[in-house]
Amino acid sequence: MAPRAPSADDAGRSAGDGRLSENIVYFARALRAAGLPVGPGSILDALAAVKAAGVGTREDFYWTLHAGFVKRREHSILFEQAFRLFFRRRDVLDHMMAAMLPEAEPEAPEPPRAGAQRVAEALLGGRDEPQPPKPDEVEVDARLTVSDSEVLRRKDFAQMSALEIAQAREAIKRLVLPIDEVRTRRLRSSPHGRQVDLRRTLRASMKAGGALIDLQKLAPRTRPPPIVALVDISGSMSQYTRLFLHFLHAITDARRRVHTFLFGTRLTNVTRALQHKDPDEALEACSASVDDWSGGTRIGTSLHLFNRLWSRRVLGQGAVVLLITDGLERDPDERLAFEMDRLHRSCRRLIWLNPLLRFDGFEAKAKGIRTMLPHVDELRAIHNLDSMSELVRALSADGGRSNEARAWLKRVA
């Protein structure tokens, strides 16, 4: 990031330069408060970018700062809102362009747009002067339609005890998922390998003065495949949800490449929330980001959304999908079958965890279950599910043929 020598037009502005950089630093702080991961590196980037491009029109200035601060597509919208609020008054920016900048004063709020609330809070939150009471904000998730059955409820999780956490860690350590190791195309040194590692061979032989050439071998490396968990959080599953989330938090902690999605009537990606080290914090973040706890279920719609928006982003590299649901769909139709089929085709293995099925007296009469069964590789029924270790045992155990979806289907027939 070597800054270039200042060009001729910089010289004229050097007096005001200080204010400009100061304001960019303030702006960066506001961005950070709004949730963008803006470090000192990005600020230096942005300053260098503004220096390189000069301050031309408002649009150029916008995209110049954008290049410095935004590193993910999702942040683009937050950036836009922050920019709009921070440089709201036209004359502010004009002044800035003249490099004589007054402090940007926010004005009365405009109708909120996506991300506006967070940014506004971040920008205005730290100020001392009293804020006018905010009008009731209506948050609308534009991606999804809301049905009559949707119950918007926030759910608080009880704190997890220290003992529980310790037990969970132990249990997770022992967890071996079915097909837990996938061969990659990367190699590691191994005495039993089949491929010759010429580089190591030569270096070893150099140690001995080149007299001996002792072949060193390579074998393919294996690693756990990515896991994508789709968790049903509808009313009928509510007693298990907390357990599953703890479980997913623990595996997110233990291995990389775990993506978690919650669905009831909407689909929410909570992967980032689960990356908090502290389980309570993670679950708190999780429950804050979800609006449809314990409502109805629309499995077909949720799967459709997942397939369309996320499957190509997270199902690469041989991912295993854990579908955690009871399969009690309100109106199972061809669409559900179609989306299940697509999901099945896009992943390496589709494992359905169904806490409602029991080995004894299994009755999969519900139409949703019968629609979904043909499209899963494996069905794991989990009985007596009241602790994490039970869950881990159920997942680790190799149930042989009895876990295969076909065996279950036969029983249904």
Add this chain to the structure above:
Amino acid sequence: MTKVAAVPGSIDDTLKLLTGADYVADRPLATVLFLALKMGRPLFLEGEAGVGKTEIAKVLSATLGRRLIRLQCYEGLDVSSAVYEWNYASQMIAIRLAEAEGVVDRDRLTGDIFSDRFLIRRPLLEALQPDPAGAPVLLIDELDRADEAFEAFLLEVLADNQVTIPELGTVKAPVPPIVIITSNRTREIHDALKRRCLYHWVGYPDAHRELAIVRAKVPGIGRLLSEQVVGFVQMLRQEDLFKAPGVAETLDWASALSELDVKALDPAKVSDTLGVLLKYQDDIVRIDSGKAAQMIGELKSELKSR
């Protein structure tokens, strides 16, 4: 330094440069590209397949007269095929020759064996070599296809324009190459790598820009047909499709229709050639001839009212 094509000096110049090579860019893209060139930083382009990410690197290399070095990523890509490798066969022979000559000095032999002479340069190292035509354009294509482990190899190159070879030392580029990284976002790239780059999301173009692209890239196309093609594709992108057509598909379709001597869209022609635009069977089923006819009807009335 010898005379090299200068990098553009302003955002407007960048835009002009791209337009001159038939690449119709919008201003945000020109801005970030200009900054990447000016600040000597890698440019990370993310976006759906077929929106012209790779094309930027090609256009840059052509217009600036720089060499294009392309590294196509795939799973399992490692140092020996991306950065450098030793020429083991020659090394073996050298060892045997040294033996025959009776060289016993182990240090000298090691120094001889791991020297520049036996080094095979792969794209990343190649891009750091001085070039009389100016620093080359290094295109790291579809980085999301490589596994996470590979990203770590890139960090040193991207941050400091250098590669460290344990046996030989550090190779540093005299002039940093122009680095363009593309990703289709089939997985998230690690933040550590993104931090070292300027990031830009390349989206689908609006109707106006797409029309300009079609007319620039398919010279023989009629005025009416090009408007209809672009209008139809823009409408398709509003539909609930698994994979919306990219600009590349629009261009393919426009050339296909142009080759078939079509003057204006009609439902039958659309159905016959839909496979050029849509690459998933259920998307094709969704846009059946009835739906296509309806869309064309809407499109025609819209174009007429304009």
